[in-house]
Amino acid sequence: MFLKLQAFTRLSSFDREALAALGHLQTQEAQPRRDLIREGEQPKAVRLILSGWACRYKDLPDGRRQIVGFFVPGDFCDLNVYILKEMDHSLSAITRVLYAEIAPDEMERLIDERPRISQALLWHELVNASIQREWLLNVGQRSARERIAHLLTELFLRLRAVRLTEGNACDFPLTQADIAEATGLTSVHVNRTLQELRREGLIELTQRRLIIPDLDALMGVAMFNPNYLHLDHEGRHLDAND
Amino acid sequence: MFLKLQAFTRLSSFDREALAALGHLQTQEAQPRRDLIREGEQPKAVRLILSGWACRYKDLPDGRRQIVGFFVPGDFCDLNVYILKEMDHSLSAITRVLYAEIAPDEMERLIDERPRISQALLWHELVNASIQREWLLNVGQRSARERIAHLLTELFLRLRAVRLTEGNACDFPLTQADIAEATGLTSVHVNRTLQELRREGLIELTQRRLIIPDLDALMGVAMFNPNYLHLDHEGRHLDAND
DNA sequence: CGTCTGATTGAACTGATTCAACGGATGTGG
DNA sequence: CCACATCCGTTGAATCAGTTCAATCAGACG
Numbered sequence: 383m384f385l386k387l388q389a390f391t392r393l394s395s396f397d398r399e400a401l402a403a404l405g406h407l408q409t410q411e412a413q414p415r416r417d418l419i420r421e422g423e424q425p426k427a428v429r430l431i432l433s434g435w436a437c438r439y440k441d442l443p444d445g446r447r448q449i450v451g452f453f454v455p456g457d458f459c460d461l462n463v464y465i466l467k468e469m470d471h472s473l474s475a476i477t478r479v480l481y482a483e484i485a486p487d488e489m490e491r492l493i494d495e496r497p498r499i500s501q502a503l504l505w506h507e508l509v510n511a512s513i514q515r516e517w518l519l520n521v522g523q524r525s526a527r528e529r530i531a532h533l534l535t536e537l538f539l540r541l542r543a544v545r546l547t548e549g550n551a552c553d554f555p556l557t558q559a560d561i562a563e564a565t566g567l568t569s570v571h572v573n574r575t576l577q578e579l580r581r582e583g584l585i586e587l588t589q590r591r592l593i594i595p596d597l598d599a600l601m602g603v604a605m606f607n608p609n610y611l612h613l614d615h616e617g618r619h620l621d622a623n624d
Numbered sequence: 625m626f627l628k629l630q631a632f633t634r635l636s637s638f639d640r641e642a643l644a645a646l647g648h649l650q651t652q653e654a655q656p657r658r659d660l661i662r663e664g665e666q667p668k669a670v671r672l673i674l675s676g677w678a679c680r681y682k683d684l685p686d687g688r689r690q691i692v693g694f695f696v697p698g699d700f701c702d703l704n705v706y707i708l709k710e711m712d713h714s715l716s717a718i719t720r721v722l723y724a725e726i727a728p729d730e731m732e733r734l735i736d737e738r739p740r741i742s743q744a745l746l747w748h749e750l751v752n753a754s755i756q757r758e759w760l761l762n763v764g765q766r767s768a769r770e771r772i773a774h775l776l777t778e779l780f781l782r783l784r785a786v787r788l789t790e791g792n793a794c795d796f797p798l799t800q801a802d803i804a805e806a807t808g809l810t811s812v813h814v815n816r817t818l819q820e821l822r823r824e825g826l827i828e829l830t831q832r833r834l835i836i837p838d839l840d841a842l843m844g845v846a847m848f849n850p851n852y853l854h855l856d857h858e859g860r861h862l863d864a865n866d
Numbered sequence: 867c868g869t870c871t872g873a874t875t876g877a878a879c880t881g882a883t884t885c886a887a888c889g890g891a892t893g894t895g896g
Numbered sequence: 897c898c899a900c901a902t903c904c905g906t907t908g909a910a911t912c913a914g915t916t917c918a919a920t921c922a923g924a925c926g
Contacts, residue, residue, distance in 0.1 A: 422851070440757060442847050446765040450757045462750050465743065470754045470852040501707065507749070508704050512712045514756040515682060515692045522763045522808030523688040526914070557872060566764030571914055573874060589923095605684050609664070610712040768882070799904065813882055815906060867926105874921070883913085889906075896899090 408483040412436070418459075418473040418481075425460040425469060427483040434479035435555050439563065440471045449564040451513065452476070452537065452556075456544040461507055463489070477555045509612050516610045521566045524605070526575045529565040532604035534585060536611070538594055543613060554592035579603075650725040654678070660701075660715040660723075667702040667711060669725040676721035677797050681805065682713045691806040693755065694718070694779065694798075698786040703749055705731070719797045751854050758852045763808045766847070768817045771807040774846035776827060778853070780836055785855060796834035821845075 409432070412418055418436065419425055436453040450471060453459060459473055463486055484492075493500040513536070520529050534554075541552045558576065562569040579585045584600050586593040594600050601608075651674070654660055660678065661667055678695040692713060695701060701715055705728055726734070735742040755778070762774050776796075783794045800818065804811040821827045826842050828835035836842055843850075 438757070440761045442761070442765060444847075448761040448764040450760045465747050465750055466754075466854055467856055468851065470854070471757055505707050507753070508707055511749070511753045511756060512708075514753060514760065515680070515713055518692045518756065518760050518763060519682045519684070519690040521760060522690040523684060558874095559872075568915055569872090570874085570916080574914095577874085605686075609710065612708055612712070614709060800906095801904080810883055811905085812884080812907090815904095816882095819906085869926090870924085872922090872924105875919085877917095879914105879916075881913095881915090882911105884911075885909095887907085889904100891902100891904085893902085894900085896897105 408485070410481050410483055412475040412479040412481070414475055414477050416475050418475060418479075419469055420472045421469050423469050424467065425463050427485050428461055428463055428489050429459045429473075430482045430484065431455050431457045431459070432480040432482060434481075435476040436479050436481075437474055437476055437560070437564075438471050439474060447563050448566065449560065450517070451510070452564070454537070454540055454544065455546065458503065458506055461503060476560065505612075512610045512612060517564075526565070526567050526571055527578065528604055529567070530561060530572065530575050531579065531584065531600050532606055533561065533565060534587075534592065534594070535597070535600055535604050535606045538592065538597070539608060539611060539613070543611075550595060550597065551591065551593045553590060554587065555590050650727070652723050652725055654717040654721040654723070656717055656719050658717050660717060660721075661711055662714045663711050665711050666709065667705050669727050670703055670705055670731050671701045671715075672724045672726065673697050673699050673701070674722040674724060677718035678721050678723075679716055679718055679802070679806075680713050681716060689805050690808065691802065692759070693752070694806070696779070696782055696786065697788060700745065700748055703745060718802065747854075754852045754854060759806075768807070768809050768813055769820065770846050771809070772803060772814065772817050773821065773826065773842050774848055775803065775807060776829075776834065776836070777839070777842055777846050777848045780834065780839070781850060781853060781855070785853075792837060792839065793833065793835045795832060796829065797832050 408427075410429075412434075418429070421440065431453045433455050436459070437449045438451040438453075438459070439447055439449045441447040453473075460469075493503070516536075520532050524532060537554070538547065538552055541547050546552060556564075557569075558572045559569040561567075561576075562572045565572070567575075576585070576587060580587065583595060584603060586595070600606075650669075652671075654676075660671070663682065673695045675697050678701070679691045680693040680695075680701070681689055681691045683689040695715075702711075735745070758778075762771050766774060779796070780789065780794055783789050788794060798806075799811075800814045801811040803809075803818075804814045807814070809817075818827070818829060822829065825837060826845060828837070842848075
């Protein structure tokens with residue numbers, strides 16, 4: 383319970399409200415690098431990430447793998463439970479992850495009783511779709527340097543929106559191989575490109591910790607336009623930092 | 625009115641039902657290569673493509689452009705009207721496009737009066753998101769040859785689901801430049817790759833007409849797994865052809 | 867310590883890009 | 897009905913961003 387409350391303070395106002403409306407949560411834990419659910423399976427509950435990072439990924443028969451999205455605390459997964467028959471992608475923990483499982487009937491009750499929450503969930507899905515499109519632009523059109531700068535910027539802004547940054551720094555548990563799989567590059571090239579960004583003073587990234595000395599500069603490199611995150615809806619009051 | 629009815633017969637059962645439930649449709653027309661709406665604007669109505677092809681795209685300040693999705697007859701766009709403040713991408717016609725505009729209040733009535741339709745719209749959005757993820761896998765991991773084979777296969781299957789194929793053939797109005805922008809390649813390389821696919825007898829593509837002599841073979845090249853299209857929900861009865 | 871995971875480096879290689887030119891089909895206006 | 901323009905597809909040659917393979921290094925941990 384203490385854990386849960388602690389988590390609340392890290393989530394947006396909407397998330398807190400949604401959680402508060404739930405009587406009893408099934409709090410679950412996943413170990414780093416473990417799959418939560420695999421492509422082809424049928425999801426049985428909506429998940430809400432309380433702490434830690436997770437990702438969606440898809441893979442090809444020959445082993446190539448593409449990370450198609452990251453989840454940070456406050457993010458929902460599998461809102462499709464009712465609608466789609468089976469998962470078209472997999473979910474995997476990056477770090478140790480604590481998450482709440484919300485059973486379908488509980489979810490239904492929530493949606494019925496609180497229309498604002500149903501709207502907010504839809505908003506969440508639409509923003510996810512928007513991020514997805516931006517990633518496609520990222521991988522399809524940007525250079526390695528721009529891609530990586532973009533990814534780092536996005537994650538920093540998303541973390542800031544749920545108050546998981548401290549000034550210009552944040553925890554950053556991704557390995558270079560993770561970044562590679564998310565950007566469609568090889569980890570070797572990610573390594574060299576990160577070094578380049580470091581050399582230019584655009585980022586500091588060591589020991590699972592990211593510092594962005596000049597966010598505007600990094601955004602410039604990435605041609606980052608934050609509109610796709612739709613931060614103006616919920617959580618604008620969380621935009622300011624420290 | 626005749627036009628509309630003609631369109632009906634080309635849409636899935638759900639779409640027909642949804643349309644039938646609407647009293648009067650605002651049928652609109654867009655000329656080829658014209659934008660329907662641009663990034664940053666506020667959409668004012670839901671659109672349903674009745675005939676022709678359109679696309680979503682995003683662009684960068686320096687002109688690079690990524691097509692992030694195609695719309696074929698029966699597809700909805702801008703279901704986000706109520707929720708998101710402004711467009712994070714643009715819509716553009718590929719061919720001449722006929723579409724219906726459904727005003728927000730009309731939409732609301734539809735959703736209230738017919739819960740099944742509201743579900744179907746949500747299903748439609750989730751499938752779109754799934755396609756988006758597959759495209760990211762496509763651009764991030766597949767080779768040029770695989771990418772193009774994958775795109776052609778997807779479009780053929782989607783057209784077949786709305787009965788817009790004849791046997792192993794369909795209209796295919798995309799230029800090589802369109803294919804390039806959708807796959808993150810240059811049009812020069814698309815050209816060479818299409819020639820390769822043609823040489824191997826995997827496709828015939830001339831005069832805006834696509835023939836796939838051996839669909840399984842092309843799917844093999846693309847490592848195509850149709851699960852992401854979630855064709856098992858609505859429209860399974862449309863799967864069989866001719 | 868030994869082991870493991872993740873970061874780093876070097877050198878050779880290649881899939882795809884770039885640039886620039888040309889060809890063919892279609893349409894249009896005089 | 898010709899002259900011209902435009903759009904799209906095609907080709908060649910040079911180049912390059914990113915890959916591949918393989919080895920080494922550094923920190924974490926039992």
